Amino acid sequence: MITFKQLNKTYKKNHVLKNIDLEMAGSGVVALLGPNGSGKTTMLKCFLGMVLPESGDIIFDGQSILGKYEYRSKVSYLPQIARFPDNLSARELISLMKEIKPGTTREARFIEVFNREKELDKKMSSLSGGTRQKVNIILALMHDDPLIILDEPSTGLDPLSLQELKKFIREEKENGKLVIITTHILSLAEDLADEVLFLLEGNIYFNGPLQQLLNDQHGSSLEMAIAQILRTNKEIAHA
């Protein structure tokens, strides 16, 4: 479903993505992992057209997407840092999103499981960090798209809400969707991921099934396996 071909992205002198070659299947959960600054968000932003790579190509559903935008109507995206107009309420933002992108929506489910009905009419500026993240999730996931990209979805979520989010992600996987998640919460990745993509300094260090990563690193958990990779590559990881 998604192919990266020899993709390079540099910010001034910082070569963030280095000849990324990659194929992702059309369904399942992919955990995009790596230390801070390894290029995870940049990779997602290249795919979404929010950042322009210097060279290489990205193919989605058989077509190059660089410089194009129509494909985004098939993508639900949860940004790592969401910026909302502070004077609007969540209800107004939800209506706005529905106008921008028509179609069946399922915000009611999230409003109920996150128990946020009573806060829908408050201005965004007056909401707690966790509630803002819940609104961020509602806005990102209310449309029924075949591709879901979640950049650090668990930030600020309480355990019950995180459980609901995990349940939703599992259901979407069962529905045949592709879900890409970046997270530093390795238990979340371990709970959900079929495949792991591990970036280290802009290179793909590992791309394969979760179980293979555990076997390769002789780790009993994803946390141990990742810690082992980082210990082995200490100089790269902290360069």
Ligand SMILES: Nc1ncnc2c1ncn2[C@@H]1O[C@H](COP(=O)(O)OP(=O)(O)OP(=O)(O)O)[C@@H](O)[C@H]1O
């Ligand atoms: N808009 C930008 N301008 C300049 N440099 C940037 C920009 N965005 C990211 N970078 C740099 O690119 C590198 C990769 O950043 P990126 O946000 O992709 O990493 P990440 O793996 O998502 O990190 P984290 O786990 O901390 O979210 C970092 O060195 C970062 O400082």
